[in-house]
Amino acid sequence: MSSTPGIPPLTGTVTVDVPVDQAFRVFTDAFGSWWPAEYHIGQADMATAILEPRQGGRWYEQGTDGSECDWGQVLSWEPPHRLVVTWQINGHWQYDPDPAHASEIEVRFTADGPDQTTVELEHRLLERLVDGQALRDGITGGGGWPSLLELFAKTATNQA
Amino acid sequence: MDTNGVAGLGLLGDPTRRAIFELLARRPCTVGELAQELPITRSAVSQHLRVLKDGGLVVSTADGTRRIYRLNPDGVTALRAYLDRVWAEALTAFGKAAQAAPLDPDQEDV
Numbered sequence: 001m002s003s004t005p006g007i008p009p010l011t012g013t014v015t016v017d018v019p020v021d022q023a024f025r026v027f028t029d030a031f032g033s034w035w036p037a038e039y040h041i042g043q044a045d046m047a048t049a050i051l052e053p054r055q056g057g058r059w060y061e062q063g064t065d066g067s068e069c070d071w072g073q074v075l076s077w078e079p080p081h082r083l084v085v086t087w088q089i090n091g092h093w094q095y096d097p098d099p100a101h102a103s104e105i106e107v108r109f110t111a112d113g114p115d116q117t118t119v120e121l122e123h124r125l126l127e128r129l130v131d132g133q134a135l136r137d138g139i140t141g142g143g144g145w146p147s148l149l150e151l152f153a154k155t156a157t158n159q160a
Numbered sequence: 161m162d163t164n165g166v167a168g169l170g171l172l173g174d175p176t177r178r179a180i181f182e183l184l185a186r187r188p189c190t191v192g193e194l195a196q197e198l199p200i201t202r203s204a205v206s207q208h209l210r211v212l213k214d215g216g217l218v219v220s221t222a223d224g225t226r227r228i229y230r231l232n233p234d235g236v237t238a239l240r241a242y243l244d245r246v247w248a249e250a251l252t253a254f255g256k257a258a259q260a261a262p263l264d265p266d267q268e269d270v
Contacts, residue, residue: 010244014251016258026258034257036249117258121251123243 009124016117023117024080024109028053032062041089042069051085053077059085070095072102083107090129101128176200177208181231184218188230 016023026034032048040046044063049071051059057074072086086102088095096102103125110118176198183189183197191209195202209229212218220229 010247012247012251014255016255018258018261022261023258026261027254030257030261034250034253036246036253039246039250119251119254121247123247126243 007126009122009126011123012121014119015112016119017115018117019115020109020111020117021080023119024083027107027109027119028079028083040069041071041094042067053079070097072105075104076106081109083109087123087129096129103129174208176204177212180205180208181212181217184229184231188228190226190228194229 018026028051031051035049037046040049040061040063042061042063044065044067047062047064049059049061051057052074055074055077057077058070059072059074060068060070062068070088072088074083074085076082076084084104084106086099087105088097088102090096090101103123105121105123107122108120110120112118179198180194183194189197191202191205194205194209198205209218209220213220218229218231220227222228
């Protein structure tokens with residue numbers, strides 16, 4: 001059920017001067033090599049993050065203490081052109097195992113030429129993350145502080 | 161894009177206030193519950209909560225005789241703004257990594 005009106009999806013695009021199969025491989029196989037390490041949910045510092053290369057695969061972080069925290073799972077694995085994963089980290093910075101609360105990220109890799117690839121990302125169904133939050137129960141927002149978590153993230157990053 | 165953030169950053173620059181904010185991000189709490197988790201008195205917790213409330217980061221509701229504190233629940237836009245920032249940074253980092261990666265596909269396991 002979706003008590004929250006739809007939130008517009010987030011989109012992002014980046015063009016890289018590499019072949020499409022390489023772009024896909026770096027995005028997936030080497031995910032942990034480029035993901036900004038400050039964006040993680042585990043108690044321990046993040047050692048790496050892993051995107052398992054198959055439909056149904058896990059997407060998770062590994063802490064420096066060996067602990068693991070799930071982020072989501074692979075819904076579609078279509079190398080080298082398309083990848084869909086769930087993002088199940090809610091506003092409490094916790095993994096929400098309920099599929100009804102899972103947002104989705106689709107990444108499309110398009111060859112502009114033999115050595116250039118455009119990568120388009122869409123993060124959608126964000127309202128599902130919020131539906132899972134007990135935080136909202138019984139309170140209607142007053143439209144105040146849109147960048148609350150952004151501020152928090154910056155602060156947390158600066159203090160790291 | 162940082163211009164709106166000065167006040168909030170200041171509020172969360174204090175380590176104790178940040179700790180309170182993080183605890184409330186996990187679940188709504190009373191002053192007593194927060195004081196149990198932190199090495200400070202209830203009175204000190206209350207003072208920090210007042211600052212966070214005045215800054216709009218935290219709200220409170222009455223539950224019988226108790227007062228429950230939680231993050232300002234207008235979290236829809238907040239979450240989206242946060243993730244927008246995450247992806248902007250992540251895609252930039254991905255672009256750099258992709259350009260720097262070896263061209264030979266056989267190199268992937270090296």
